Amino acid sequence: MKNRFLLPLSGEYIIKVSGKNILSFFNYCHKEKIIISELKHIDEKTIKIKVLKSDYQKLKKLKKNYKIKIIGRTGVLKLKKDWKKNKHLIVAIICGYFILLVLNSIIFEVKIIHEKKEIRAIIQSSMEKYNLKPLTFKKSFKEISKIKQKILADNKEKLEWLEISIYGSSYIVKAEERRKSIPKEEYKHQHIIAKKDGLIVNVYAKTGEIIYDKNEYVKKGTIIISGNITKDGNVVKKVKAEGNVLAEVWYRVSVEYPLKQTVIHSTETVKNSYKLKFLNFDFYLWNKxxxxxxxxxxxxxxxxxxxxxxxxxxxxxxxxxxxxIYSKDEALLAAKKLAQEKLLGKDNEERKIIEEKILKYYVNSSKIYLDIFYVVLEDIALPSEIKEEAKN
Incomplete structure (x- = not known):
């Protein structure tokens, strides 16, 4: 009875037995307590039976009187036979599977999306510092989140926002440059000077003397509102000059824009999957x-x-x-918009475009290149300290 429960576990031989006196064969099996789990008569002299491996060893003694041939196996015996026959193929499949797992866990490309080469270089250097680079194992979502915060902390003067995503075997990095206004320094005694070249449109002086007025062109560093109060050509006192200088300033902006872009749109459709992570290897349970x-x-x-x-x-x-895919006209409009964003976002200062002119543009197989001249209205006032002259 015990052996009957072991049949599915240990496996059996499927044997073809041929001989003149099959009845004597059955008598021998009964005498030796050989369990036949399945019997099929093929003809008067031939039968097919299933027996355990241990019982097959007993039947081998009858080979002088009967032709006994193994024609099949079940359970563990079949697995062992199949393993011997196909072990090289099975090993190759298993090795191939693990190689695919390893390759699936490796990053082959880091793509940093930003228009400025300087920002791309900063991000690339930071990514390499934290081992987010090609030919390394993928980091987990939690690890990437921590590294992202570290990169932002390391470059808080340069980066406002950072996103690191995994697409296949690539890290896709998007960033936003931090734009900050430079606070105007103020002094006890000061002039208001031009912080850049421009044509003055209007000057408003709260304190101080106006030196240059409307429709006058000034160079960077020129004193527009003086903190020296004069009388008859002599300085009678020094004050803290304050005011605003609205001027037309000229800019030339160069941009490039791709004619073809891959745009990824998120949907509301979400499906969950589960995986086991061991070291840097992921084993998906289902729905990878x-x-x-x-x-x-x-x-x-x-x-x-x-x-x-x-x-x-x-x-x-x-x-x-x-x-x-953009047409030439669509790419030109997009490039102009990009140029305006680049200009108006610069230094986080308030600017108003009053004139623009395309100087040149050309298109190659993948991008459009554009140079635009802008006339911009902005405040060019900058405080400058009046330094005391050294006394002999």
Whole structure:
């Protein structure tokens, strides 16, 4: 009875037995307590039976009188046979699977999206500092979030906002430059000077003497409102000159804009998947990639303080990837808008464009290049300290 429960576990031989006296064969099996779990008569002299491996060893003694041939196996015996026959293929498949797991865990590209080379260089240097670079293992969502905060802290004077996403085997990095206004220094005694070249449109002096007025052109550093109060050509006192100088300032802005862009739109469709993370290897339980294009957001729901093991819920948000191709006119309009944003956002100062003129532009196979001349209305007033002259 005990052996009957072991049949599915240990496996059996499927044997073809041929001989003149099959009845004697059955008598021998009964005498040796050989369990036949399945019997099929093929003809008067041939049967097919299933027996345990241990019982097959007993039957081998009858090979002089009967033709006994193994024609199949079940359970563990079949697995062992299949393993011997296909072990090289199985090993290759297993190795291939683990190689794919490893490759899927490696980053091959870091793409930094920003128009300024300086900002791209800062981000790239910071990414490399925290080992977010090609040919390294992917970081978890939690690790990336921590590193993002560190990069922002390290570059708080340069970066306002940073996003690091994983798309396939790439890190996609987007950033926003921090734009801050330079506070005007004020002194006990000061002039108001021009902080850049410009044509004066209007001067308002709260205190001090106006030296240059409307429709006069001034160079950078020129005193427009003096803190020296004069009488008959002599300085009678010094004050803190205050006021505003509205002037026309000229700029030349160069931009480039792609004729083709990959635009990713997030949708409201979300599906959850779960994975086990061991060291830097991810083993998805199911639903690894429910959508063709998606953004993944990870949440650790189970972890251990000492073991490198985590159970992670992955929220897969479906995205629509649009390959947008611009005509020359569309690209030109987009480039002009980009140039205006670049100009008006510069230094975070208030500016008003009163005239613009395209100096030149040209288009190649992938981008449009544009140079624009702008006349901008802005305040060019800058306090400058009146230094005391050294007395002999």
């Amino acid at each position: 990639n429910p959508f063709k294009n998606q953004i993944k957001k990870e949440e650790v729901i189970l972890s251990h303080s000492f073991l490198p093991f985590q159970l992670i819920r992955v929220k897969n948000r479906k995205t629509i990837v649009e390959e947008k």
